[in-house]
Amino acid sequence: MLSALKRAIVGEPLATAQARHERLSKSTGLAIFASDNLSSVAYASEEILRVLILAGAGALSLASPIGVAIAIVIAIVIYSYRQTILAYPQGASDYIVAKDNIGTLAGLTAGGALLIDYTLTVAVSVSAGVAAMTSAVPILFQHRVIEELVDLKPGREHPHNWMVEATEVPVALPNEAETRIDILLRNQATGGNPWYALLECKRSSKDYKRWVFFGKTQRGRGVYSRCYYIEHADLLGSWNHQGEAPMTHRVEVKHAPEEHEAFDYYLEVKTEPPGREKTVSATKAIEDAFQQVTLGQAGLALRMRKTNLLKFRLLPVVVTTAEVLTAAYEIDKVSLEHGRFAPEDLVLESRPWVAVNYRVNDVVCEFSRFSTNRQSDIASDVAARQVRTVFVVQAGRINEFLAWLWKNFECSQ
Secondary structure, three states: OHHHHHHHHHOOOOOHHHHOOOOOOHHHHHHHHOHHHHHHHHHHHHHHHHHHHHOOHHHHHHHHHHHHHHHHHHHHHHHHHHHHHHHOOOOOOHHHHHHHHOOHHHHHHHHHHHHHHHHHHHHHHHHHHHHHHHHHOHHHHHHHHHHHHHOOOOOOOOOOOEEEEEEEEEEEOOOOOEEEEEEEEEEOOOOOOOEEEEEEEEOOOOOOOEEEEEOOOOOOOOOOOOEEEEEEEEEOOOOOOOOOOOEEEEEEEEEOOHHHOEEOEEEEEOOOOOOOOOOOEEOHHHHHHHHHHHHHHHHHHHHHHHOOOOEEEEEEEEEEOOEEEEEEOOHHHOOOOOOOOOHHHOEEEEOOEEEEEEEOOHHHHHOOOOOOOOOOOHHHHHHHHHEEEEEEEEHHHHHHHHHHHHHHHOOOO
């Protein structure tokens, strides 16, 4: 059976004498022998920029010199291949050429390097293929995140107490605004004091694959970067199980650790250096993710109150394929004339996750049914009613983030 299947796929075997005279067409030969070159062209530029951007925006100017150096290396490889063809018209491998001209050790080194190179080429190609599939079919990314959360293989220690409560949860506000919560997590160790994490799965856009967060509000202006603002509902007094339960529903302020202070601003940044297109940054994908997850948060809170869940906390989380970066700079370096600063004054740092103190719109705030009275001071009113701390997490670090969340917030309290 297996032999017949093999013959149907690859055809009948060739005799050795016949195989010597077989030749590949140009299209077939390119697909087989040029896969390494093609994959390098497809992925190398992005990987180079991925490293350079971590060294600061000014380092992106090195992309062109590096590209020239790569072109020189390719020219050397082409020249050496032409020389090899002339010297070995019957054909020869890198191992044979290196062994005959330099020595056995050089031949083994060349052969081993090629084996490693071909293995990595396949690995990178498969990874890029999976990324392309999740980009083309958005639901695949959500399924992959779910798999990462529930993948409890034998011998793999579960790093946290969060479990998948439900997926694709429809919620709505009284004004008929609707959305779906991609993934709803509940902490298993909380008992009658449940903590819920609402996960919005958001892929980065094709051109803007890096999300940069910056700016921290100082104390004295209402919202403070050293604080997290968590939605919390609890039973107010006692309830005789008649009618709607009396609840205190508010924004609870928790201390943020210094290494994970909350940011106020965000941008999506292009991975390629700007050409004729002047726009190098945007906010659409991040803003859309924040609006969706906070709308889902408000709708879920209303749904829970209707079912008389007497105590809960809600944490909005955006899980993304984007690379998460933070930007540090000295504010006095920003020009008041042009509104920008020199690239060398910007320091970028890659992060597994960040916190953002996001201001929800008036509609979400209106239907949140908070028991907190409005403040006459606008800054205090925004902090008390309209701020939600949204966490943005790289998809591959979601379990690490949830373990940190459990430890930092002590979710059993």
